[in-house]
């Protein structure tokens with residue numbers, strides 16, 4: 146088709162290529178959604194190396210949500226609860242700029258916070274960093290990736306010397322043993338899972354191990370499912386390490402030449418004999434031994450993980466313990482092997498590259514490194530000392546800052562914290578105290594709208610050009626192919642407008658997203674994520690490119706040659722540490738931050754469903770997906786249900802020390818007794834009192850500062866009389 150456009154799916158970190166074409170095609174009926182509105186047609190892009198033409202239901206239906214319930218104009222109000230009034234962009238931006246100036250003068254720049262998102266383009270991230278960390282001089286920029294990837298980042302940095310998943314999707318076809326831990330890949334990264342599943346089915350020697358307290362669709366496909374007790378991952382992995390050591394499956398040459406710290410680790414794993422580990426994890430000793438046997442015997446072990454490891458009060462330790470296993474057996478830096486963190490959001494990777502957490506600077510740099518700060522200050526044309534050496538507030542620390550009156554302005558963009566933050570009641574209470582909240586969003590309303598003083602309409606994916614990097618470090622250009630509705634503007638343009646109003650004309654004189662990108666990649670020169678060879682023009686011409694991609698990297702027609710240079714990291718077995726050796730991390734598990742007790746006897750875990758995306762701002766507006774997952778629910782084991790007198794479909798009330806929610810019960814053997822599961826997708830606009838985060842707590846990993854969204858203690862009781870099942874409702878009246 147001549148007038149089709151290639152782009153990347155704006156949902157998950159798999160980053161599938163999409164090919165879109167306009168609603169009206171010559172000689173064909175106009176393509177419309179179920180309500181009759183003409184919409185773009187979407188299909189998989191066969192030429193995209195990451196997905197080879199495949200898409201899941203979310204990517205396939207994306208066009209149905211883009212035009213619905215959009216935020217069209219800037220709006221403002223003096224205080225929460227009042228109606229918003231429409232204002233011009235000039236009025237809104239002038240107000241914001243003068244608020245910022247006033248706060249800098251009275252409370253200092255650290256009273257200003259921005260909370261962004263892995264759904265930004267890299268260009269948005271970069272301009273936001275420059276504004277906050279460079280020009281304002283506060284590192285108070287964090288993103289929802291803090292709730293998502295920060296343990297993976299910390300684990301990679303501490304073990305391998307640098308962030309960056311070392312693997313690529315071709316490894317899915319080349320592994321002998323796939324070890325999936327804390328990831329429901331089948332529902333959350335479906336196109337990766339399809340590829341792995343195919344390889345597994347076609348090659349009988351290939352083993353698939355899944356570690357998850359729930360028997361998810363991912364676990365259903367496994368040769369071995371280890372249904373461990375929530376939070377016992379470190380015990381399990383140290384137990385596997387114990388057996389690898391005992392059975393002598395070590396790669397001693399790799400250990401000697403490429404690693405450091407094994408003897409301290411060997412001291413720790415001595416305490417993990419199989420009987421003890423099996424008991425702690427709640428699994429059979431035979432199964433534990435089988436897992437270790439599979440790992441030890443495989444020539445190439447590929448591990449995949451996501452939130453089951455990261456969202457934990459010991460997330461970094463979990464990630465490092467997994468990396469330890471790879472270091473013991475030398476399963477890294479070669480095809481089919483390696484510790485592969487699956488990124489959740491479409492551009493969480495780009496955020497890491499552009500400095501999108503409160504301790505990072507662009508180009509995999511750190512704010513607490515004087516040389517890194519000096520390099521960035523110089524490049525931005527700012528005086529020495531312009532960038533603060535202190536890491537800024539993390540997502541949750543911004544909430545605490547509001548509570549303490551230390552935050553005077555919170556700018557939220559491309560995330561819906563009133564649903565997705567832990568302890569959402571406390572989050573709402575803190576937002577009610579916020580002197581000035583700016584919310585930059587594509588849709589209206591969302592749950593967070595009710596807590597904003599200023600609403601800024603953002604142009605979303607398809608309406609503004611930019612780039613995104615997927616889990617395998619592959620950068621795809623997302624061209625603009627639709628007109629933004631109303632007065633919506635690209636996120637980076639809004640940030641640059643504020644920068645200019647604050648007197649940084651030179652720093653924000655960008656004419657296009659391509660300009661922003663060209664400047665950003667200069668800051669990656671010589672860094673692990675070198676992208677100086679990537680530009681909008683080259684991406685347009687050649688298609689997606691993987692980093693590292695330094696400037697001199699030549700255009701080669703032979704894609705195998707091209708991928709050999711960048712598809713895997715550490716192929717020379719030199720890591721990014723000062724001595725080039727990877728580091729073992731030796732940890733005992735500290736267990737859950739809030740273990741169950743007689744008052745709150747169940748462990749609640751939370752997560753995702755195949756069709757819905759997070760807080761439903763898009764997928765809740767798509768009929769097909771609403772029908773697929775019509776309402777929230779709680780999964781409970783039949784044995785627990787029986788004790789509580791709960792039958793299938795009964796309404797139950799779930800309470801933690803922080804809040805309460807209500808769900809119809811789904812009885813299933815797929816969850817272990819003592820554990821219950823609730824999907825995270827239903828905020829107060831989509832169902833009554835069904836918020837997973839009404840229950841969760843913000844206790845975090847001391848290293849990554851990522852909250853433990855995967856486990857809290859709850860009580861469950863039958864609600865009588867039974868409430869009739871209420872249809873999910875959407876109303877704009879989120880109370881403040």
Ligand SMILES: Nc1nc2c(c(=O)[nH]1)N[C@H]1C(S)=C(S)[C@@H](COP(=O)(O)OP(=O)(O)OC[C@H]3O[C@@H](n4cnc5c(=O)[nH]c(N)nc54)[C@H](O)[C@@H]3O)O[C@H]1N2
Pocket residue numbers: 157158293326327328329330332333334356357358359361374375376377378450451452453454488489490750751752753754755756757758759855
């Ligand atoms: N359909 C869909 N796909 C998505 C998203 C979406 O909203 N919807 N969001 C994207 C994003 S941002 C992310 S971060 C990813 C998340 O992708 P995943 O991490 O795969 O998804 P989750 O459902 O959050 O959690 C994964 C699994 O962790 C398990 N788990 C809970 N506690 C533990 C534990 O202590 N140990 C272990 N080993 N496992 C545990 C849960 O039972 C759950 O099955 O998905 C991405 N893809």
Ligand SMILES: Nc1nc2c(c(=O)[nH]1)N[C@H]1C(S)=C(S)[C@@H](COP(=O)(O)OP(=O)(O)OC[C@H]3O[C@@H](n4cnc5c(=O)[nH]c(N)nc54)[C@H](O)[C@@H]3O)O[C@H]1N2
Pocket residue numbers: 262264265289290292293294452456489490558559560561562564565566567585586587588591603604605606636751752753758759760761762763825837838841854855
């Ligand atoms: N209990 C529990 N809580 C969780 C999790 C969990 O597993 N359990 N997972 C956590 C994780 S991993 C994540 S990633 C978060 C996700 O949580 P959120 O980030 O809150 O979820 P989204 O619904 O994706 O919110 C993105 C928002 O950005 C808007 N948007 C889309 N495109 C654009 C754009 O281009 N510009 C602007 N300005 N706005 C745009 C969307 O309309 C939407 O409102 O949730 C976290 N919270």
Ligand code: SF4
Pocket residue numbers: 154155156157158159160161196199200201202203204205333334335336337
């Ligand atoms: S797997 Fe992820 S990137 Fe691919 S189509 Fe589905 S949501 Fe989009």
Ligand SMILES: [Mo]
Pocket residue numbers: 292293294489490
């Ligand atoms: Mo995420």
